[in-house]
Amino acid sequence: MNRTVLTLLVFVLAFALGIASLALWQSRQQDQRVHEEATILLDRVRNVMKMVTVEGDVSELFSSTSSRDVTLYLPLPSRFSFDKKATVEVRGTVLVGYDLEQLDISVDPDRRILTLRNLPEPEILAIDHELVYRDLNESWFNSFSTEDYSRLNRRAKERLRDEALESDLLARARVQGNAVIEGIEYLARSAGYEVVVVEGERPIRQ
Template sequence: MEMSTLLFFILSVMLGGSLGAGAYYFWSRRLGSNSEPQREATILLERIEKVFKVVMAEGYFTEIYNYQHDKNIWNLIKDKKKALIIAKAKVLVGYDFGKLRYHIEGLEKKMVIDYFPEPEVLSMDTDYKFYDIEQGWLNRFQSDDYTSILNEAKQTMNEKALQSDLPRIATNQVQLMMFQLAATMNWKIDMQLPESNKDILDEYTAYKPIDAGIDSLNKKSDS
């Protein structure tokens, strides 16, 4: 009788342990599946616009941006926050032909340009990474701080792109395209621009590509 009681006890413990392990596995799977992050996106198309924008040059930039803000607490304690941001961007520079003003002289097969727009940044694809983020006890980064930093870094990148040779390259490219296209159709392009517009265009067309030194290479090969 004692042996059967002991055997019943051992079987009960084993059965209870198996049921407990099974219940734990079942509930852990259910809880684990519920712990996955929920994602929901809503995309609204606000409007569609017809544009005539042509990309003529693209450049790749890297910007190292240092941000630091010191906060004085009762003029006794300086609580500062700072961050190092490395930004990479692909910048596309070209022309919005919707801003071009011209008229056609059909009998002479001539297109007269009355106003030629300046090159502009048409698109900027950016990637930002934050490094060495330090915060004080009270002077801490907020979501608005990150937004402001990224906007300022993007504005700086935009200015650097316009100060580079990209606008000059784009200007030379677009004029070459226009004159070649007109020539293939036996048309002419006459630039009758206001003096101020002409000066700006001349400034951009002052760009000269670097010579490849073909003559010197030929001389070396001959020798």
């Protein structure tokens, strides 16, 4: 066979194999489908009266390490410790304000008095957070499970709550709450009413 013809034949064969391989790869890619299912469960709907006065952004990097002791027979019993460690960055927004469910407002039109009872204390109303797993190291006999990830998520939210309680967010929310009361008093006085704030049975502001 002529050398030129042989070279041309090899080239054509290689080109045909390349085209066939590309077609096969594309067909496999087209056959791959992502199937997702979502189930929304709505257990209960209730009316709430909550007033957010302060929100703060909190972030923290923390590590969690757990160990598991395993006895191996080699052939004598030998005890080994296997660790797993997670380094997690948690970022979130903490909403602080007042739950007004127990607030009681009464109006005496004859005496022109507006009475506020059961004023709530500022509290953390909600925490919106996300986790970023910076590092996950696990052992052969001690790997991460779905329960571990759930526990890390709960622990991260608890740490954000602790950070918020140690900050000045509650104090700032209390200042904002007092400003709201002052605004109510101003509007009431403009309408010819007096505002009385009662804690228990004792007025604390007139």
